[in-house]
Amino acid sequence: MARHPGRRSRYGAWQGGPDPLAPPYDxxxxxxxxxxxxxxxxxxxxxxxxxxxxxxxxxxxxxxxxxxxxxxxxxxxxxxRGRLDGTITRAQALLDQALAAEREALAQRADDDARFAEAQLDALPRSTSRAVQELSEYDWTSDEARADYQRILDELRDDVLGQRFEGMRDALQGADPARDPQAAAALQSMLADLNELLGQHARGEDTTDSFAEFMREHGEFFPEQPQDVDELVDLLARRAAAGERLMRSLTPSQRAELAGLMEQALGQAGVAEQMAALSENLRALRPDLSWGRGEQGRGEEPLGYGEATGALAEVAELDDLLDQLGQEHAxxxxxxxxxxxxxxxxxxxxxxxxxxxxxxxxxxxxxxxxxGSAADTVLSPKALRRLGSTALQRVFARIESASRGTHDVQSAGAAGEATGASRAWEFGDEQPLDVVRTVSNAVRRNASAAGGAVALAVEDFEVVETERRAGAAVALCVDMSFSMVSEGRWGPMKQTALALSHLVATQFPQDALQIIGFGRYALTLSAGELAAAEPDFVQGTNLQHALQLARRHLRKHSDGDPVVLVVTDGEPTAHLLPDGEAAFAWPPRAETLRATVDEIDQLTRYGAVLNVFMLGEDPSLRRFVDAMARRSGGRVFTPSAHDLGQYVVQDYLRARRGRRPGR
Known part of the structure; x- marks a missing residue:
């Protein structure tokens, strides 16, 4: 490789957006x-x-x-970063410095005017802002003192205007609007035009042309170059809000001091009224900003007006970020x-x-x-299949080694046991081929062929005849009451229902499964709705309503074997009244138990198998489910929450193999 002595390579952080070499999320x-x-x-x-x-x-x-x-x-x-009252302490220090220089100059004079001036200084109020106001007409003896006094107002005015308008210092090019009529006129003209523009915007008028004209005439005050009125309002409102937050962060006495100083500093420049009107306009246009919130500075170094408002503006932006990153609002x-x-x-x-x-x-x-939408996001069917598969794999992982396997059913549950007979294959048949009869047909057909070669033809194929196996109508009733959440059974319940749903959908599609969740009321749920379901913290276990919905499902699929599986951790405490409203009572009332038993009897007369998976060891629940099993001829299982999925799936598979409880 040729070397290039004069060429150097420099490496640094990628500056073109997200790092193109960063690995994507899986x-x-x-x-x-x-x-x-x-x-x-x-x-x-x-x-x-x-x-x-x-x-x-x-x-x-x-x-x-x-x-x-x-x-x-x-x-x-x-x-x-520092104390937020630095502007006031700076003004006090400059005032003390000016008064000391003035007293020293007066002490060198022996006339009555000097003594009178000293008396004036002695009588000044302790308030810095009021003292500065009273000294506005004072005839200074010391040039040094006069300069220090003027610095109080000049520095504060420059800080305030510089904080509100980023390009103020450059636009005025060092001119003092307090003493330069041309600079004062430029500043007042800009503020007047700005307030007029914001007034038009607040009234809903089209400000496209007005904004363009404003920026042509006063654009030097805004080096950020906002593109429209909204950007201009946002820029200025955030700075004005920072100034207001500074005022709110001070004690009442400090607030009064700073307000008095600002009034004098801006009044000297002839812009106090325009600045007050601007603040009101911005506040009306952006009321969402934190105008009235104060903060407590914790540093030792006193901060000037610009530094203090800059820190508070940063805090305000960080407050917005904290809200955005928290993602707490609806x-x-x-x-x-x-x-x-x-x-x-x-x-x-x-x-x-x-x-x-x-x-x-x-x-x-x-x-x-x-x-779904951002406000109503749901798992897609694709995700539900993956989730159901995961849930089912976990369930099978707990089943005894003798029962483990892939559980694949090649015909998807479409056929039953072989009858011993066969028939000619027809297009669409899903039964397994009868290989012996198929080959025998081909041999007989080709017996006279030269060389003994055997070739299969379509008419040679035969399939094994099987008993047609009926599907099952399965209602899985899952308790979604408050106790399922408080006792840590909500997750296992979801996993069980999703696993069974995936098993039926992928291996027994001829079966009709309906998931029914019940709390104070019952409702039918798809797998996606169950996955997205959140706990309902309303008390009530309305098994009667759940069994009612189960009975409707079984009648809708009357050609299938009726199976009802109930997962619950509490005895019935609610039932439906004739008007459809749920009646709740604890301890359970006799009317609730009678209504629930009536639904059990109707399911039993219909021929449904009704098995209960009892979570918990409540004695009253045990008595109820035992009586329920005796009445319906079903069975009671008492798995732990961890083993619930294994019990339910195994019971379902047992029923699919024809080994029903009690038979």
Whole structure:
């Protein structure tokens, strides 16, 4: 390779946005993490929120929680920069310095005017702002004292105008609007035009041309070059709000001091009224900003007006970021996060983290794992299949080794036991081929062929005849009452229902499964609705309503074997009244038990198998389910929450093999 002595390579951080070499988030891994949370009992909304907050596995420290904590630390550091009353202490120091120089000059004079001037100085109020006001007409003897006094007003005026208008100092080019009529006229003209422009905007008028004209005439005051009135309002309002927050951060006496000093400093320049009107206009246009919130500076160094308002403006932006990164308000999404503000405050790496989290959320939708709106996100059928498969694998992993296996059913449950007979194959047949009869037909047909070669033809094929196996109508009733959440049974219940749903959908499609959740009321649920379901903290266990819905499902699928599986951890405490409202009582009332038993009897007369999976060891629940089993001829299982899925799936598979309880 040729060498180029004069050429050097320089390396540095990538400056063109997100690092193109950064590994992308593993979307499938993210889906599995969402599934873990859902199977543990979380809703999809909470699971997705947790994923984004902690960051995907392998990316710890790159989630919203980490960014939130960094923003909180920076907020604390901004408030530790110094004391917010530095403007007042600076004015007091300059005033003391001016008075000392003036007293020294007066002491060198022996006339009565000097003694009178000393008496005037002695009579000055203790308030800095009031003393400065009274000295506005004082005839200074000392030039040094006069200069120090004028610095109080000049520095404060320059700080206030420089803080509100970034290009003020450059635009005025060192001119003093307090003593330069031309500079004062330029400043007053800009403020008057600005207030007129904001007034038009507040009235809803079209300000396109007015804004363009304003920027042509006064653009030197705004080096940020806002593109429209909204940008201009946002720019100025945030700075005005920072100034107001400074006032609110001071004690009442300090606030009065600073307000008095500002009134005199801006009044000298002839802009006090225009500045007050500007603040009112901006506040009306942007009432959402933190105008009235005060802060407590914790540093030792006194901060000037510009430094103090700058720190408070930074705190305000960090407050907005903390709210955006917290994602606590209803309908919050990552699109709410101001990435440019993140980059300004937390750095480019943090901004890239937000962009990558946004990309992950978009990829989950683009690849078909999530569907629905941002406010109503649900797992897609694709994600539910993956989630159900995971749940089923976990269930099978707990089943005894003798029962383990793939549980594949090649005919998807379409056929039963072989009858011993066969028939000619027809297009669409799913029965297994009868290989012996198929080959025998070909041999007989080709017996006279030369060379003994055997060739299969379509008419040679025969299939094994099987008994047609009836499907099952299965109602899985799952308790969704408050106690299931408080006792840690919500997640296992979800996992069980999703596992059974996936098993039926993939291996026994001729079966009709209906999931029914019940609390104070019962309702039918799809697998997706169950996965997204959140706990209902209303008390009530309305088994009667659940069995009523189960009976409707069984009658709708009357050609299938009726099976009802009930998962509960509490005896019935609610039932439906004739008007459809639920009546709740604890301890259970006799009317509730009678209504529930009536539904059990109707299911029994219909021929349904009714098995109960009892969670918990409540004696009254035990008595009820035992009586329920005796009345219906069903069985009672008492699994732990950890083993619930194994028990339910095994019982279902046992029923599919024809070994029904009691037979």
């Amino acid at each position: 979307v499938r891994s993210a889906v599995d993490q969402l599934g873990e949370e859902v199977l543990a009992g979380s809703s999809l909304r909470d699971a997705l929120r947790d994923l984004l907050h902690r960051g995907p596995d392998g990316e710890r420290g790159h989630g919203l929680d980490d960014l939130h904590e960094r923003a909180r630390r920076m907020r604390r550091e901004a408030l530790r 309908g919050a999404t990552l699109d709410d996060v101001d990435v440019e503000a993140v980059e300004r405050q937390l750095g480019r790496g943090a901004a890239d983290d937000v962009r990558r989290l946004r990309e992950l959320e978009r990829e989950l939708r683009r690849q078909g794992w999530l569907s």
